[in-house]
Amino acid sequence: MHTLHVNVAGGAYPIHIGAGTVSSHLPELVARTAQELVVIVTNETLLRLYPETLLPALRAVPVRVETEVLRDGEQYKTLESLSRIYDRLMDLHANRKTTLIAFGGGVVGDIAGFAAATFMRGLPVLQVPTTLLAQVDSSVGGKTAVNHRLGKNAIGAFKQPSGVIVDLEFLRTLPERELRAGLCELVKHAIIRDAVLFRDLEAQAKQLLARPVAGDWAFWEDVLHRSVQVKVQVVQEDEREEHIRAILNFGHTLGHLIETHTDYTACLHGEAVGIGMCFAAFASREWGLLPALDFQRVIGVLRPLVSPVTLPALDEAAFSALILHDKKAAQQAVKFIVLKGVGQADRRDKTTPAELWPLFQRFLVEVPGMLSVQG
Numbered sequence: 001m002h003t004l005h006v007n008v009a010g011g012a013y014p015i016h017i018g019a020g021t022v023s024s025h026l027p028e029l030v031a032r033t034a035q036e037l038v039v040i041v042t043n044e045t046l047l048r049l050y051p052e053t054l055l056p057a058l059r060a061v062p063v064r065v066e067t068e069v070l071r072d073g074e075q076y077k078t079l080e081s082l083s084r085i086y087d088r089l090m091d092l093h094a095n096r097k098t099t100l101i102a103f104g105g106g107v108v109g110d111i112a113g114f115a116a117a118t119f120m121r122g123l124p125v126l127q128v129p130t131t132l133l134a135q136v137d138s139s140v141g142g143k144t145a146v147n148h149r150l151g152k153n154a155i156g157a158f159k160q161p162s163g164v165i166v167d168l169e170f171l172r173t174l175p176e177r178e179l180r181a182g183l184c185e186l187v188k189h190a191i192i193r194d195a196v197l198f199r200d201l202e203a204q205a206k207q208l209l210a211r212p213v214a215g216d217w218a219f220w221e222d223v224l225h226r227s228v229q230v231k232v233q234v235v236q237e238d239e240r241e242e243h244i245r246a247i248l249n250f251g252h253t254l255g256h257l258i259e260t261h262t263d264y265t266a267c268l269h270g271e272a273v274g275i276g277m278c279f280a281a282f283a284s285r286e287w288g289l290l291p292a293l294d295f296q297r298v299i300g301v302l303r304p305l306v307s308p309v310t311l312p313a314l315d316e317a318a319f320s321a322l323i324l325h326d327k328k329a330a331q332q333a334v335k336f337i338v339l340k341g342v343g344q345a346d347r348r349d350k351t352t353p354a355e356l357w358p359l360f361q362r363f364l365v366e367v368p369g370m371l372s373v374q375g
């Protein structure tokens, strides 16, 4: 078991990582945070798989426990779902002593986190992430949001949780593709900031691609905790993404283009980011920033994690519009995250779509088997 400590202006809190952390650490966190009422926010899938998993840990504490169950899916990460949570909290006479527990993947975590940021101007929230992506990425750092019809994560707030419980046992039921998508974000942290972790992931590629097995958690606990540690460090340096936190968006410029141009139907977020990281590494090499050998190593680790994607027809005008639509766009350019070596990401501000377009076309040809474009 590992415990990391986050310490930022928005709050100080522990992240407990290991197998069985729900029973070993949730009671203590609830006792510290909750006073009268705890509301578990989850979704229908988690409720079916884990109907009672949190309850024993909560019985140890004299609080009333209620559950709010959301529909499952990114399409329900909306103001309507948020409104349902507010309605329920009003019905339950929740107040600022109420604690929310976000029990699910990144979607549940983002909605419940935003509810906690806003209801009665803020309630404590504990994050109990159940997907690898949520465990390694979205549950840590305090970004919360719901989607607007015209923009993903368009409505949100910074809300640091009061604690995060990463229990590896949940990974046993996670579908294979979800696991790979989470692995892409896990590997991302190594690529941008931790060359030693990257080397270890390279050396243990076989284990990385094997499903987690009950009772054999040492590898997963080790790599997960080291990856989360990178996120913690970056968030501590720049909680509000004013400068360095942007490196966490490595791979996300092309990743967002892939997601939006396929209406989110072709692949999972992590898979799109996996391809986007390969492109960002390719661009970094072409710009003379990344040594060719490092480029090969990055591709070598990421290739087995991503499935090939075919994009609908795309010309330069559409490509530019999609790149700039990325909400991180400022004027006619984007903050593109580049690599200067394995473990060394940097910002390349003012990167234009006109610079990226020829590189994108060469990427399709020179790094085959990842991305293709129809027509």
Ligand SMILES: NC(=O)c1ccc[n+]([C@@H]2O[C@H](COP(=O)([O-])OP(=O)(O)OC[C@H]3O[C@@H](n4cnc5c(N)ncnc54)[C@H](O)[C@@H]3O)[C@@H](O)[C@H]2O)c1
Pocket: 043, 045, 046, 049, 072, 073, 074, 077, 104, 105, 106, 107, 108, 110, 130, 131, 132, 133, 134, 137, 138, 139, 140, 141, 142, 143, 144, 145, 153, 170, 171, 172, 173, 174, 175, 178, 269
């Ligand atoms: N706040 C942040 O910093 C941040 C960072 C990255 C991503 N995100 C957000 O996270 C969301 C994606 O999160 P996600 O990948 O976890 O998706 P998700 O929450 O949709 O979960 C994926 C699927 O797995 C199911 N599931 C969850 N845990 C399971 C388990 N243990 N066993 C079996 N099935 C399980 C879910 O019900 C869902 O069907 C996106 O909305 C994205 O915007 C937020």
Ligand SMILES: [Zn+2]
Pocket: 185, 252, 269, 273
């Ligand atoms: Zn991401």
